Amino acid sequence: MTDVTGYEVAIIAGDWFEEAELLVPRDTLREHGATVKVYSPDGQPIQATQGDVNPTQTVEVDGSFDDLDVSAIHGLVVPGGSVNADHLRIDEKAQRLLTEVDQAGKPLAIICHGPWLLISAGRANGRRVTSWASLADDLRNAGAEWSDQEVVVDGHLVTSRKPDDLPAFVGAFEEALLGARV
Secondary structure (H helix, E strand, O other), X not given: OOOOOOOEEEEEOOOOEEHHHHHHHHHHHHHOOOEEEEEEOOOOOEEEEEOOOEEEEEEOOOEEHHHOOXXXXXXXXXXXXXXXXXXXXXXXXXXXXXXXXXXXXXXXXXXXXXXXXXXXXXXXXXXXXXXXXXXXXHHHHOOOEEOOOXXXXXXXXXXXXXXXXXXXXXXXXXXXXXXXXX
């Protein structure tokens, strides 16, 4: 078990996020000592889905994107789900939050369809990444080097493909958090 006690982590998501891609990082990081808060565009609870189309549960959040102070967190997680990711990518506040975290060099973990936000925020060029396979062309066209691996770490950026990759994804993010504090 990795001890991340004292770390503050934010997760940003909207409706129709892939349930495991938010809950597994949130719950694992909390079990390992981190304080994890979830933010939605308007601060309202968000709808989870499984397999992108099957609604599951509604998840309570800790605030809106406006409430998230990047200077107060150590890292950011962006879950996938194609509908969630498609909405986040055109949300200027989500783009700003991702850009601020990235420019600050703070650990940034993005999974599945989440890298669409990386593209729309103009942060994909020159990065080594992975994602859901259907995003490969989008990422390459944005200047990223895409590979089909369970997790890719490029500096403070951690990316993974799908829910099956969550153990490696969360582990790599925790290592990034620990490395960032040194």
